[in-house]
Amino acid sequence: xxxxxxxxxxxxxxxxxxxxxxxxxxxxxxxxxxxxxxxxxxxxxxxxxxxxxxxxxxxxxxxxxxxxxxxxxxxxxxxxxxxxxxxxxxxxxxxxxxxxxxxxxxxxxxxxxxxxxxxxxxxxxxxxxxxxxxxxxxxxxxxxxxxxxxxxxxxxxxxxxxxxxxxxxxxxxxxxxxxxxxxxxxxxxxxxxxxxxxxxxxxxxxxxxxxxxxxxxxxxxxxxxxxxxxxxxxxxxxxxxxxxxxxxxxxxxxxxxxxxxxxxxxxxxxxxxxxxxxxxxxxxxxxxxxxxxxxxxxxxxxxxxxxxxxxxxxxxxxxxxxxxxxxxxxxxxxxxxxxxxxxxxxxxxxxxxxxxxxxxxxxxxxxxxxxxxxxxxxxxxxxxxxxxxxxxxxxxxxxxxxxxxxxxxxxxxxxxxxxxxxxxxxxxxxxxxxxxxxxxxxxxxxxxxxxxxxxxxxxxxx
Amino acid sequence: xxxxxxxxxxxxxxxxxxxxxxxxxxxxxxxxxxxxxxxxxxxxxxxxxxxxxxxxxxxxxxxxxxxxxxxxxxxxxxxxxxxxxxxxxxxxxxxxxxxxxxxxxxxxxxxxxxxxxxxxxxxxxxxxxxxxxxxxxxxxxxxxxxxxxxxxxxxxxxxxxxxxxxxxxxxxxxxxxxxxxxxxxxxxxxxxxxxxxxxxxxxxxxxxxxxxxxxxxxxxxxxxxxxxxxxxxxxxxxxxxxxxxxxxxxxxxxxxxxxxxxxxxxxxxxxxxxxxxxxxxxxxxxxxxxxxxxxxxxxxxxxxxxxxxxxxxxxxxxxxxxxxxxxxxxxxxxxxxxxxxxxxxxxxxxxxxxxxxxxxxxxxxxxxxxxxxxxxxxxxxxxxxxxxxxxxxxxxxxxxxxxxxxxxxxxxxxxxxxxxxxxxxxxxxxxxxxxxxxxxxxxxxxxxxxxxxxxxxxxxxx
Numbered sequence: 007x008x009x010x011x012x013x014x015x016x017x018x019x020x021x022x023x024x025x026x027x028x029x030x031x032x033x034x035x036x037x038x039x040x041x042x043x044x045x046x047x048x049x050x051x052x053x054x055x056x057x058x059x060x061x062x063x064x065x066x067x068x069x070x071x072x073x074x075x076x077x078x079x080x081x082x083x084x085x086x087x088x089x090x091x092x093x094x095x096x097x098x099x100x101x102x103x104x105x106x107x108x109x110x111x112x113x114x115x116x117x118x119x120x121x122x123x124x125x126x127x128x129x130x131x132x133x134x135x136x137x138x139x140x141x142x143x144x145x146x147x148x149x150x151x152x153x154x155x156x157x158x159x160x161x162x163x164x165x166x167x168x169x170x171x172x173x174x175x176x177x178x179x180x181x182x183x184x185x186x187x188x189x190x191x192x193x194x195x196x197x198x199x200x201x202x203x204x205x206x207x208x209x210x211x212x213x214x215x216x217x218x219x220x221x222x223x224x225x226x227x228x229x230x231x232x233x234x235x236x237x238x239x240x241x242x243x244x245x246x247x248x249x250x251x252x253x254x255x256x257x258x259x260x261x262x263x264x265x266x267x268x269x270x271x272x273x274x275x276x277x278x279x280x281x282x283x284x285x286x287x288x289x290x291x292x293x294x295x296x297x298x299x300x301x302x303x304x305x306x307x308x309x310x311x312x313x314x315x316x317x318x319x320x321x322x323x324x325x326x327x328x329x330x331x332x333x334x335x336x337x338x339x340x341x342x343x344x345x346x347x348x349x350x351x352x353x354x355x356x357x358x359x360x361x362x363x364x365x366x367x368x369x370x371x372x373x374x375x376x377x378x379x380x381x382x383x384x385x386x387x388x389x390x391x392x393x394x395x396x397x398x399x400x401x402x403x404x405x406x407x408x409x410x411x412x413x414x415x416x417x418x419x420x421x422x423x424x425x426x427x428x429x430x431x432x433x434x435x436x437x438x439x440x441x442x443x444x445x446x447x448x449x450x451x452x453x454x455x456x457x458x459x460x461x462x463x464x465x466x467x468x
Numbered sequence: 469x470x471x472x473x474x475x476x477x478x479x480x481x482x483x484x485x486x487x488x489x490x491x492x493x494x495x496x497x498x499x500x501x502x503x504x505x506x507x508x509x510x511x512x513x514x515x516x517x518x519x520x521x522x523x524x525x526x527x528x529x530x531x532x533x534x535x536x537x538x539x540x541x542x543x544x545x546x547x548x549x550x551x552x553x554x555x556x557x558x559x560x561x562x563x564x565x566x567x568x569x570x571x572x573x574x575x576x577x578x579x580x581x582x583x584x585x586x587x588x589x590x591x592x593x594x595x596x597x598x599x600x601x602x603x604x605x606x607x608x609x610x611x612x613x614x615x616x617x618x619x620x621x622x623x624x625x626x627x628x629x630x631x632x633x634x635x636x637x638x639x640x641x642x643x644x645x646x647x648x649x650x651x652x653x654x655x656x657x658x659x660x661x662x663x664x665x666x667x668x669x670x671x672x673x674x675x676x677x678x679x680x681x682x683x684x685x686x687x688x689x690x691x692x693x694x695x696x697x698x699x700x701x702x703x704x705x706x707x708x709x710x711x712x713x714x715x716x717x718x719x720x721x722x723x724x725x726x727x728x729x730x731x732x733x734x735x736x737x738x739x740x741x742x743x744x745x746x747x748x749x750x751x752x753x754x755x756x757x758x759x760x761x762x763x764x765x766x767x768x769x770x771x772x773x774x775x776x777x778x779x780x781x782x783x784x785x786x787x788x789x790x791x792x793x794x795x796x797x798x799x800x801x802x803x804x805x806x807x808x809x810x811x812x813x814x815x816x817x818x819x820x821x822x823x824x825x826x827x828x829x830x831x832x833x834x835x836x837x838x839x840x841x842x843x844x845x846x847x848x849x850x851x852x853x854x855x856x857x858x859x860x861x862x863x864x865x866x867x868x869x870x871x872x873x874x875x876x877x878x879x880x881x882x883x884x885x886x887x888x889x890x891x892x893x894x895x896x897x898x899x900x901x902x903x904x905x906x907x908x909x910x911x912x913x914x915x916x917x918x919x920x921x922x923x924x925x926x927x928x929x930x
Binding site: 386 | 470471472474476477538541542543549553571573575612615616634635638639641642643644839842843844846847848885886888889891892895
């Protein structure tokens, strides 16, 4: 049986899909510190204008530049697999497909946007990119992309991860990236924090502040900042995943998908797979589209749709998104990529519009699913990805109960070879589930209670 | 430009190629402890009879079982890449192609033989496989294959690697493999060594002894031993690499290859890529075929073609091969897979027949090549693979000097994500070259001086 569906070079998508063009209600704009919408030129010190244009674009289809395609083609189109061994182990009538994004040189979907971001910056005359990284997936991907483009890359890595995951730093250095622990002495933001809390483990919020500061204060004006998730242009670049998947399913005569699943931290791998299917749903197709998050960081399933900052230090504009509050500190679960307090505005709005049905799954169930997956399908997945697999297994079991031959599709966003410690703890029985207590969430949400609120949409749902 | 050449499901090779059928002189048989050729049934306690039949087969083409193909198809055919970015960086007129074996779930070419070995054992009614592993690549691949086949897998891992590379053990466990440090208390061989040298770091030789003992002493008779390199049937299974590469080159009209390169420790990834090209050379094609080894373990470039044991404890039959002597202990270079004292009998005989031109390259040049490769082609390769890349760069530079548009093909045998420590040491300037001193080699070769010698071949070359 054909368990891997590939596309030839002629079949690679040549345009990205922009969901902003099709959402039932218009996107709410980002707001500045004064509460007024910010204009594109206010972002110019941070991002190059060609990416800002993509960020605010309402065009449905945006051409992928030929030079970007040539690099993406080095590992794309990624294969679509049918999980026949997992299906058999679950004894389910469902057909389970997964898109394998673990085969990129950086091991995840992240290079899908790192490459175009580096390319657009280079086109704009930029010589250096700065960014932050938590677990290290994004810092690795941007180092990889900058290396191919001949750009410098500076990565501020959250100190606790920097210390716990030394191999991620070596990866970045092998690609020529310069990775320092954050907070660092290289920025005012970093020095301020270190003066106050010399032993701080750091946070993504602090690292973002440092990366932005390092970009905007470069006197040459040839440095910009790069973000690996959350923003509209990042979601855009990732849609190549779902566009390929649709072609692959069509190729084997699979006309209808019943369930589409992706894990969601900032939202990019989920958006990448699902947005082309969300378009079908907007056009009337019946399907369930499920972004999955950890119960420890229930941004989509429990937090409000609100305006909030992207970082703890409140340096970013206010974005309309599901948010637990910019001070939120999630428990130290192993899926570091799913520990963000906010969620992509595009994903957030699609939730409010009723197009998505988010789900939260506890950590131990996710590792159980990951081990089952490794022992049937043979791929050791990232802790983030295990949330998608756990949801796919839930859906396959439901199909069995209902006796329905459903078609389930999920995104295998990355491999777990750099994150094996979590598996070790799982085998040792040392992993815990974390559900966010109600009072703790209420306290965290106080940080956003005085910020502007997004207006109700036309269905009155916000 | 097309930098990745893929094959569709119809184009996967359906037969393996057996070089033994075409070598100018017949292969010399393995010898037993009495110096007489061993018969296939003498190997029956160690290997299943269907694999023993492959080991001694003189058939040129051997069908790949349909069920094996179905599993291989989960990541095969592997892509053939054109290294355009590396070519540009080297400013060479040569065209450099590489076969990418790093995309298998275990990250190397090893599953190409782990899967059929597990399958043939299962067909023969075997329930459990034992093996040894040094750096961990092979133990991971066999754990992966056994997991898909529903077999138990027991891995004896050299203690020093077991302690230094804990992540490899977690990988194996995630696939359900049981990995213990060798020497262990689970075998007589292990207990004997521990009693004598309680602090021993272990060796591949000891681990092989333990794995064979664990297989042959299982009272149920349903356990066999599995080896990841050296033997004829292992080389056979790997030829799918070169057979695919030939189809891929043909597809883009590349009719003639000038140089074929692979790193060689036990010989399997090199044989896999090169043997189908060796056949062309036997039939008159002009090309250079280069197995590459470290200068620290110069099995092919300096050691004699002789009969020797595969393990330190002399439990294996005598094999006709290039060998530094079964007591040889190479320096602790990072390419753990290239630290074996012997070499595949098939590769060894092809050397003696003048079909191959082995080359030794020192460690620092290999890491320099690996970093150049990561920063141009974007893939972080295994330390073993870096030897192939270093030789490819040497050949590309030579083509530049000669002003010739040569076609160079090498095997990217595996990624280096589990071996980043070596890169770190390289960046810190802590890596050393090791050339084997003449007197040390002479001393090591004393171990084989009283063993039988292979007879001269018809050209009088041995």
